[in-house]
Amino acid sequence: KQEVTQIPAALSVPEGENLVLNCSFTDSAIYNLQWFRQDPGKGLTSLLLIQSSQREQTSGRLNASLDKSSGRSTLYIAASQPGDSATYLCAVTNQAGTALIFGKGTTLSVSS
Amino acid sequence: DARVTQTPRHKVTEMGQEVTMRCQPILGHNTVFWYRQTMMQGLELLAYFRNRAPLDDSGMPKDRFSAEMPDATLATLKIQPSEPRDSAVYFCASGLNSGAKNIQYFGAGTRLSVL
Numbered sequence: 001k002q003e004v005t006q007i008p009a010a011l012s013v014p015e016g017e018n019l020v021l022n023c024s025f026t027d028s029a030i031y032n033l034q035w036f037r038q039d040p041g042k043g044l045t046s047l048l049l050i051q052s053s054q055r056e057q058t059s060g061r062l063n064a065s066l067d068k069s070s071g072r073s074t075l076y077i078a079a080s081q082p083g084d085s086a087t088y089l090c091a092v093t094n095q096a097g098t099a100l101i102f103g104k105g106t107t108l109s110v111s112s
Numbered sequence: 113d114a115r116v117t118q119t120p121r122h123k124v125t126e127m128g129q130e131v132t133m134r135c136q137p138i139l140g141h142n143t144v145f146w147y148r149q150t151m152m153q154g155l156e157l158l159a160y161f162r163n164r165a166p167l168d169d170s171g172m173p174k175d176r177f178s179a180e181m182p183d184a185t186l187a188t189l190k191i192q193p194s195e196p197r198d199s200a201v202y203f204c205a206s207g208l209n210s211g212a213k214n215i216q217y218f219g220a221g222t223r224l225s226v227l
Contacts, residue, residue: 032214043203044218089155097143097162097209100216102155 002027006090006103013080014111021075021106023090028068031096035064035075038105044089048075072082080110114138116219118204124225130192133222135204138184144187146172146179147218155203160211161187186223194226 003093007050007101023033032051048057048064050073056065063076077084087107091100117136125131137144145160148171159169164181172179176198178190191198201223205216 036218042192043220043225044205046215046217049215081193091155093214097207099145099157099160099168100147100155100205101157104154 002030002092002101004090004101004103005094006088008106008107009104010107010109012109012111015080015082016067017080017110018076018078019080019108021032021077021088021108023073023075023089023103025071025073025092025101027094028071029094029097030092030093032100033064033066033073033090033092035062035073036091038087038089040086047088077108080108081109082112084108085110116204116206116216116217118202118222120222121220122223124227126227127195128193129226130136131192131224131226133189133202133204133224135187135189135206135219137204137206138217139185141206141208143207143209143216143223144181145207146187146189147203147205149203149221150199153179155195158189158202162183168210179217191224194224196226199224199226218222 034049035047050066061078087105089105091102119134143162146158149155158172159179181187201221203221205218207216
């Protein structure tokens with residue numbers, strides 16, 4: 001059974017710092033991996049999707065990498081801002097069009 | 113701007129009452145998912161449909177929960193009777209089962225409190 005773990009559960013950093021969020025999964029036979037952002041009381045916003053054949057995806061200050069063989073992904077946030085404060089969730093799918101399996105998230109707080 | 117719409121956004125009810133949550137997926141999407149989020153368990157799949165047919169409802173307590181898609185523009189999740197342990201945020205997501213993108217788009221959720 002696929003399990004997704006995110007470390008750390010919470011992270012506090014000063015504005016401007018570069019940071020890395022970690023995600024690991026137990027079964028390397030994934031179809032793709034997504035990183036989401038969730039603001040308090042809100043839904044989920046997809047940030048980046050990495051297909052199983054890809055190594056990384058970039059969007060603005062965000063860069064996500066995928067190492068399928070080791071069952072790991074990282075989300076790199078450059079030059080963090082207070083507006084980046086949110087919970088970041090990692091999720092994988094094992095087959096196309098199937099359900100996401102989520103980690104429990106990392107709650108990020110960026111102070112000005 | 114296409115989005116998944118969920119109603120109601122908030123629901124407070126008493127134990128034993130029926131609760132119905134509704135979801136309007138993005139037009140053209142053929143796959144609809146229901147997830148539940150709690151502090152303890154995080155986000156977990158309850159059920160999902162493709163082309164309106166249920167594919168997996170293994171995450172759903174069958175004795176009290178039911179999920180349906182009466183048509184392509186509406187998905188419903190019902191709880192009868194509701195219990196305090198059902199208090200959670202229920203999310204609907206929709207997507208296309210095509211190719212590599214396979215992105216799921218989430219609604220804002222229904223926050224359910226069962227007293």
